[in-house]
Amino acid sequence: MFTGLIEEVGRLRRVARQGQAMILVLEGSRVLKGVQIGDSISVNGVCLTVVAYDDSTFTVDVMPETFRHTTLSSLKPGAPVNLERAMAAGGRFGGHIVQGHVDTTAVILSRAAEDNAVVFRFSPHDPNTLKYIVPKGSITVDGISLTVVEATEAEFSVSIIPHTLAETILQHKTPGDAVNIECDVLGKYVERLLAFRGHEGAAGGRGQASASRLTATFLAENGFL
Missing domain, CATH: 2.40.30.20 (Elongation Factor Tu (Ef-tu); domain 3)
Incomplete structure (x- = not known):
């Protein structure tokens, strides 16, 4: 999870493409402090996993789904990028809940x-x-x-x-x-919950569906809509 507070502007050093798959090598400094293989770093709002790093760069894989639905596919070497490490437990929550999952x-x-x-x-x-x-x-x-x-x-x-x-x-x-x-x-979770309204318990033969108390009227009355 991220907060949406950019730690630094890095730069794309190299791109390797094979079809709609990419390997990106990115320059950074602050985001490399304490970095480990498997860590998550947000690159222009996309949550990516560190697969290699050295003193000044880190490497990430971009799968076809991410290639198709984000702007990463258009990046060229030398392009500046927004970088943020995943939020550390106990850190300040200055932005909002950011997953790094581009809509x-x-x-x-x-x-x-x-x-x-x-x-x-x-x-x-x-x-x-x-x-x-x-x-x-x-x-x-x-x-x-x-x-x-x-x-x-x-x-x-x-x-x-x-x-x-x-x-x-x-x-x-x-x-x-x-x-x-x-x-x-938060809005996406509310929509998903409302879509299942009245169907709780119906799946898996767990008995008769029960009515949910989470309704559009309830949300509106309490300032959520």
């Missing part, structure tokens, strides 16, 4: 200065993900924990403070560029 990619529609901030507007390639994106809710863009400013049926926006812009690869992003998007996992 969709999105294209940047616009980038505009607003006093000390920069407002980005995005259009997800999978419009079904917009149901999980709510104003003032959390969203992960290329691994960065951000707060949604506005959300419509076609797009959403976030506002970036100068520190976040300077310390992440968003500083290089312009309209037309693609980014990885991970929606807040």
